[in-house]
Amino acid sequence: MAASLRIQSEFTNDQDTNALELQSSETVTRVVERADSGEVDARSGAEDWPGLVKRIQDGDEAGMEDLYRLFARGIRSHFWRQLGLQDVDDKVHDTFLIVVQAILRGDLREPDRLMGFVRTVVRRQLAAHIDQRVHGRKNQLHLDVATRVSDRRLNPEQHTAFHEKVGLMLETLTQLPDRDTEILTRYYLHEETQRHICAEMHLTAIQFRLLKSRAKARFGALGKRKLRHKILVPPFSRITAG
């Protein structure tokens, strides 16, 4: 009964909704441009979600700006991590628009749960994007099933930095006992669970964590040492030496 009332209400308010969405879309674009051009202070009004939701419902553009400043980087980061760089700005804008429109329509029943609501919208956007891309790729003749949906690519500088780190990791591994390397291999490469590794190798959870920390500490220390060396040795001397 409640559902049918809601559907009826949505149907009769269809025109109002369209007007609201058009208006909020323009407002959101304006807010995003203003927020992007200014200094980002993600802490303003952070602790008071109901207050922030109320301000947005009251049409306060500063409230929308606060919402955008609070969430834009996190949303962008989530999309980037999952999808790579392509279309991220559009996705952030779309997500923000959906959230604002839902707040204006009163769809956010529990303002305290604003973070959870934003997360849900982000996940739906992500799922829709992945679904779209997977279907698009089905038409390709040589579909590589191992190819990730992400478009993330490393630029040459990042590529070099990454391989330097792999080199450091290899050096770190030579300094570890075989047993430690086996544990790291099982965990990071074969993605065996901590519980499984501990059971098979007779380790406690504390020993497992200590071992991982030790490997990371060695990796970090070696990296710092190499970095110091790089700073001390002028780049030209390295080129001429080669």
Next chain:
Amino acid sequence: MNPCFNRHFPHGVWEEYAMGALSEKDCKPLEEHLLICSTCRDLLSEADEFIQVAKVALALPAPEVGEGQLLMTDLAE
């Protein structure tokens, strides 16, 4: 869970998250926190990178001492 800017999840948690080792229920508060916390986003980014580096390095044949640098050059090429 209330939004919290000053309390952060430890690195180990982000590593488990990055490894996909956490349940949906456990991921929820983490992902909500990530939306508003740049410190934890950095921790996750570090964990992501460490895991990628470890995967590549561990997949290679074990080098002798001092060979890591040489293998790195081969990889970069």
